[in-house]
Amino acid sequence: MKINPVVLIVSSAFGDGHAKTAQALQQSFLARGVEQVFIVDLFAEVHPFLNAVSRTFYLKSTAYAPGLYGMLYDMTSRMKPGQPLSRFLHSMGKRKVEEVLNRLKPDVIIHTFPYLAASELSEKVGMQVPIFTVLTDYVLHGRWIHPSTWKYFAPSDSVKEALLASGVPPQAITVSGIPIREAFQKIPDRAELLRKHGLNASRRYILLSAGAYGVLGNVQRIIRTILKQSEFDVIVLCGNNHKLRLNLERRHQWNDRVHIQGYTDQIHELMSLSSGLLTKAGAITLTEAFSQSLPVIVYRPLPGQEKGNARSLSGQKAIYTAYNEKQLADYLHQLQIKNGQEEVQLSMHALSRKESSQVIVSEVLDALEAAFVPQTVHR
Known part of the structure; x- marks a missing residue:
C-alpha cells in the first residue's frame, strides 16, 4: 500500500446522516494512521447554487409537500446507471469534479452520498482510482449504483439482496452495517449523565427527535400524546429549527415533564438515558439507536427513503411504525410495560454492527495494498 494514502470521502449536507457516516469513517482511518482523509461535499463545491436550491427544495418539500418529494423519489428509484437521466445526474459539474480530483489527487474515493460524478468521470477517462460506496439507507435507490464502483458496503442483508437483484455481482458487496461515531461504543456513567443533563433518576424518558433540521411534523401533538397516554417524561430535540424550539419552550416553560433542546452532538448520551426513541426514519439515527438497543417508534414516516x-x-421487526395517534399511544404503552421487546431487541442487535467503520476501512486499505503491489513482468 502507498505510504499515507490520500482518501477522499464524498459527503453531503442533505440531511445529517451522510456527514455523520463520513465522520465515522474519517475517525477510523485516522485511528489506522491514515492522516490525509478529506471529507468533501462535492456537489456543493462544484454546483453551489444548484446545491443550495436542491437542499432548500428537499427541506421544504419534506415539511410542506412530502407527497411531491416521495413521487420524485419513487420515479427515479429504479433508474439504471446507463439510462440518460442517471448519466445526466452523475455528469453535472464533471469538469469541476475533475479539477477537485486533480487538486486532491486521491488514492481512493468513498461515496456516502449518491452524487457519483467521480465514478462517471473514471469511466470516461480510464481513471484507476478505486471507488467504494457506503449506502446510508435501509432501502436501495438506483442513484447509488454505478459500474465503476469496486465495492458496495450494504447496511443489511435485505439491501444486499436488492443490489444483487439490480445486477451487482456478489463479490462486489459486503454487508458491513452503517458506520456510526465511536461515541456510541462507549458505556457511559448513568448517574453522571443524569446530573449533566439535569434529569431525574426516578423518572423515565422518551427521547423525541425532530431530526437535524427539525422537520418532523406535529411535534406539539406528539408531546401531548406522550404526556397524556404514558407516564414518560419527554426530551425534545428540535435540531436546527430555532422557531420550533422557541415555540415549544414558550408552551412548556412551566412543565417539568418536558425538556426542550436544540441541535446536539450528545445524542448518544441522551439515548443511553432514555427508554425509547420517537423520531423520523433517518437511517443513521435509527442505526445509532440500534447500537444502544434502544426501542424506536417512527411516527408517520415521510415518503421517499x-x-x-x-x-x-418494520418488516424485520426492528422498529415500531405508528401512522396515527392511536398506534402511537399503543406503542408507548408497550414501551412503558416493556412488553414483547425481546424480538425487537434481537432484530436491532442483528442490524447493529458496531465495527462497521473498521470493517470498511480494513477492506479499503486491503484493496489499496493490492492495487499498489508491483505487477510481475513475464518475459
Missing part, C-alpha cells in the same frame, strides 16, 4: 426505511425495518 424514510418510508422505505420504515417499511423495511
Whole structure:
C-alpha cells in the first residue's frame, strides 16, 4: 500500500446522516494512521447554487409537500446507471469534479452520498482510482449504483439482496452495517449523565427527535400524546429549527415533564438515558439507536427513503411504525410495560454492527495494498 494514502470521502449536507457516516469513517482511518482523509461535499463545491436550491427544495418539500418529494423519489428509484437521466445526474459539474480530483489527487474515493460524478468521470477517462460506496439507507435507490464502483458496503442483508437483484455481482458487496461515531461504543456513567443533563433518576424518558433540521411534523401533538397516554417524561430535540424550539419552550416553560433542546452532538448520551426513541426514519439515527438497543417508534414516516426505511425495518421487526395517534399511544404503552421487546431487541442487535467503520476501512486499505503491489513482468 502507498505510504499515507490520500482518501477522499464524498459527503453531503442533505440531511445529517451522510456527514455523520463520513465522520465515522474519517475517525477510523485516522485511528489506522491514515492522516490525509478529506471529507468533501462535492456537489456543493462544484454546483453551489444548484446545491443550495436542491437542499432548500428537499427541506421544504419534506415539511410542506412530502407527497411531491416521495413521487420524485419513487420515479427515479429504479433508474439504471446507463439510462440518460442517471448519466445526466452523475455528469453535472464533471469538469469541476475533475479539477477537485486533480487538486486532491486521491488514492481512493468513498461515496456516502449518491452524487457519483467521480465514478462517471473514471469511466470516461480510464481513471484507476478505486471507488467504494457506503449506502446510508435501509432501502436501495438506483442513484447509488454505478459500474465503476469496486465495492458496495450494504447496511443489511435485505439491501444486499436488492443490489444483487439490480445486477451487482456478489463479490462486489459486503454487508458491513452503517458506520456510526465511536461515541456510541462507549458505556457511559448513568448517574453522571443524569446530573449533566439535569434529569431525574426516578423518572423515565422518551427521547423525541425532530431530526437535524427539525422537520418532523406535529411535534406539539406528539408531546401531548406522550404526556397524556404514558407516564414518560419527554426530551425534545428540535435540531436546527430555532422557531420550533422557541415555540415549544414558550408552551412548556412551566412543565417539568418536558425538556426542550436544540441541535446536539450528545445524542448518544441522551439515548443511553432514555427508554425509547420517537423520531423520523433517518437511517443513521435509527442505526445509532440500534447500537444502544434502544426501542424506536417512527411516527408517520415521510415518503421517499424514510418510508422505505420504515417499511423495511418494520418488516424485520426492528422498529415500531405508528401512522396515527392511536398506534402511537399503543406503542408507548408497550414501551412503558416493556412488553414483547425481546424480538425487537434481537432484530436491532442483528442490524447493529458496531465495527462497521473498521470493517470498511480494513477492506479499503486491503484493496489499496493490492492495487499498489508491483505487477510481475513475464518475459
